Amino acid sequence: MAFVSSFNAYNVVNLAKHSLPPKRDYYPFSIDCPRLTRSPGRVKNKQSTLVRVVSANQDIDFTDPEWKRSFQDDFDLRFNLPHLRDVFDIKPRPTTFSLKNRGSQVIDNIDVLEDRKNGYVNEDDRALLRVIRYSSPTSAGAECIDPDCSWVEQWVHRAGPRKQIYFEPGEVKAGIVTCGGLCPGLNDVIRQIVFTLELYGVKQIVGMQYGYRGFFDEGVPEIALSRQVVQNINLAGGSLLGVSRGGANISDIVDSIQARGIDMLFVLGGNGTHAGANEIHNECCRRKMKVSVVCVPKTIDNDILLMDKTFGFDTAVEEAQRAINSAYIEAHSAYHGIGLVKLMGRSSGFIAMHASLASGQIDVCLIPEVPFSLDGPYGVLRHLQHLIQTKGSAVICVAEGAGQDLLEKSNLTDASGNVVLRDIGVHIQHQIKKHFKEIGVPADVKYIDPTYMIRACRANASDAILCTVLGQNAVHGAFAGYSGITVGICNTHYVYLPIQEVISSPKYVDPNSRMWHRCLTSTGQPDFS
Ligand SMILES: Nc1ncnc2c1ncn2[C@@H]1O[C@H](COP(=O)(O)OP(=O)(O)OP(=O)(O)O)[C@@H](O)[C@H]1O
Numbered sequence: 001m002a003f004v005s006s007f008n009a010y011n012v013v014n015l016a017k018h019s020l021p022p023k024r025d026y027y028p029f030s031i032d033c034p035r036l037t038r039s040p041g042r043v044k045n046k047q048s049t050l051v052r053v054v055s056a057n058q059d060i061d062f063t064d065p066e067w068k069r070s071f072q073d074d075f076d077l078r079f080n081l082p083h084l085r086d087v088f089d090i091k092p093r094p095t096t097f098s099l100k101n102r103g104s105q106v107i108d109n110i111d112v113l114e115d116r117k118n119g120y121v122n123e124d125d126r127a128l129l130r131v132i133r134y135s136s137p138t139s140a141g142a143e144c145i146d147p148d149c150s151w152v153e154q155w156v157h158r159a160g161p162r163k164q165i166y167f168e169p170g171e172v173k174a175g176i177v178t179c180g181g182l183c184p185g186l187n188d189v190i191r192q193i194v195f196t197l198e199l200y201g202v203k204q205i206v207g208m209q210y211g212y213r214g215f216f217d218e219g220v221p222e223i224a225l226s227r228q229v230v231q232n233i234n235l236a237g238g239s240l241l242g243v244s245r246g247g248a249n250i251s252d253i254v255d256s257i258q259a260r261g262i263d264m265l266f267v268l269g270g271n272g273t274h275a276g277a278n279e280i281h282n283e284c285c286r287r288k289m290k291v292s293v294v295c296v297p298k299t300i301d302n303d304i305l306l307m308d309k310t311f312g313f314d315t316a317v318e319e320a321q322r323a324i325n326s327a328y329i330e331a332h333s334a335y336h337g338i339g340l341v342k343l344m345g346r347s348s349g350f351i352a353m354h355a356s357l358a359s360g361q362i363d364v365c366l367i368p369e370v371p372f373s374l375d376g377p378y379g380v381l382r383h384l385q386h387l388i389q390t391k392g393s394a395v396i397c398v399a400e401g402a403g404q405d406l407l408e409k410s411n412l413t414d415a416s417g418n419v420v421l422r423d424i425g426v427h428i429q430h431q432i433k434k435h436f437k438e439i440g441v442p443a444d445v446k447y448i449d450p451t452y453m454i455r456a457c458r459a460n461a462s463d464a465i466l467c468t469v470l471g472q473n474a475v476h477g478a479f480a481g482y483s484g485i486t487v488g489i490c491n492t493h494y495v496y497l498p499i500q501e502v503i504s505s506p507k508y509v510d511p512n513s514r515m516w517h518r519c520l521t522s523t524g525q526p527d528f529s
């Protein structure tokens with residue numbers, strides 16, 4: 001077979017350690033991981049004031065007529081996808097994925113098939129990351145690179161099946177792992193990954209149980225996955241494989257990957273999981289293991305950079321409607337009723353903002369990105385007083401990460417190192433009761449905390465489609481030979497992004513964005529700062 005010349009060499013030391021049969025995928029040459037280590041940052045403009053920018057961390061001289069070209073070159077380098085070819089001297093073979101192929105059939109001569117009907121994506125295809133041309137930095141939500149906010153094209157790699165692949169499907173062992181908190185759609189993604197792997201002709205697919213723990217806890221064995229096993233898992237919420245936080249020792253995980261002979265690892269998780277997956281990718285690279293590590297971003301918080309949205313978010317927002325609607329009915333039916341709903345969102349207020357917008361029943365939306373006071377003439381409590389006087393009732397939606405500065409600082413962290421937040425919902429509830437008691441006005445406060453109800457449910461239709469496409473593209477990305485990448489949706493197009501580019505920080509609601517402005521227009525709330 002015309003395939004991958006240097007796969008026949010292996011790393012004898014590592015293999016001996018785990019008493020494995022020799023595999024073709026360990027490569028003894030000393031080639032360093034070539035990935036750039038730059039991260040997004042801020043650029044100084046010529047007046048030396050800091051402009052909010054989309055990317056790049058070097059100083060740019062905007063008086064240089066070539067600055068835009070340098071910026072774009074730098075951008076292209078950063079968004080270039082890490083590929084197994086960067087480390088291994090490998091050659092591709094024609095893909096076994098064909099829309100005319102149904103798994104069992106081996107395609108000997110791909111050229112006889114019509115490419116267009118198979119839907120292959122060219123390696124050089126790109127999607128535009130930013131699509132708005134702002135005429136001024138003062139435009140709502142403007143993300144500017146230079147002081148004039150000029151138009152700079154930023155292209156990222158298009159996701160999809162390639163005509164050439166870098167693995168022999170019959171020899172591949174693929175692993176899937178789900179980490180972090182639950183999220184609607186995890187099962188849909190697992191299911192599509194399995195389906196698509198089988199379409200390529202992969203026979204060995206395993207699920208690692210309970211997140212990264214599954215790699216090192218001998219009490220939780222890997223489980224074999226097949227179309228039959230995953231056929232109906234999308235009908236329920238949760239994760240077939242289980243999830244967990246903490247305990248990610250990268251060296252142990254990579255030892256385990258090596259010992260199990262995993263060639264492709266699909267990692268479903270949020271920011272923390274992505275950081276772990278990137279380290280796994282780098283460690284595999286350092287050990288010269290030919291393993292493709294591909295992430296699928298999972299978080300109801302929608303806080304992953306550069307993406308339109310993450311799967312599970314839509315469902316969470318939809319589920320949050322039920323809580324908001326109940327709070328509204330309670331508040332509306334009571335004399336001086338005040339409904340309060342706390343929604344998830346550790347660092348970002350996307351769920352609270354979108355749920356408020358969707359319900360149309362919220363009078364006050366509080367998110368982590370926008371500071372507020374409870375007390376004083378411009379505080380939330382005075383506004384509630386006004387709402388009770390004028391409307392007779394009020395409904396508040398607060399994100400869990402909002403107003404943490406009003407509470408005692410928390411020194412606790414969870415197993416993954418995330419700060420355990422103080423309960424802003426309980427605090428606001430107490431403050432409202434106290435305030436109305438002090439001013440001698442009756443208020444009937446009803447507090448609803450639907451926290452786990454909005455994520456322990458089955459994906460809705462829009463998330464189910466998103467999960468399907470992301471799961472398929474994750475497999476296409478691995479077969480295309482990429483590693484250390486994640487798959488996302490940018491401006492409605494599906495793309496591959498280097499993990500490193502999406503983990504530099506959580507994505508936040510921009511208080512200057514049109515969406516936040518729309519939310520304020522909808523609630524009619526004033527500025528509480
Ligand atoms: N910086 C990091 N480097 C390596 N591993 C990490 C890092 N941060 C977190 N992890 C590991 O990734 C896994 C998931 O992390 P975490 O609990 O933060 O969830 P997450 O992926 O951010 O998802 P969620 O959106 O539910 O918070 C854990 O096993 C954790 O130990």
Ligand SMILES: O=P(O)(O)OC[C@H]1O[C@](O)(CO)[C@@H](O)[C@@H]1O
Nearest residue numbers: 181182299300301344345346414
């Ligand atoms: O209680 P757990 O499982 O740690 O999850 C809570 C966290 O999950 C998240 O929704 C992220 O998935 C955060 O907003 C929230 O703080």
Ligand SMILES: [Mg+2]
Nearest residue numbers: 180270271272
């Ligand atoms: Mg996280």
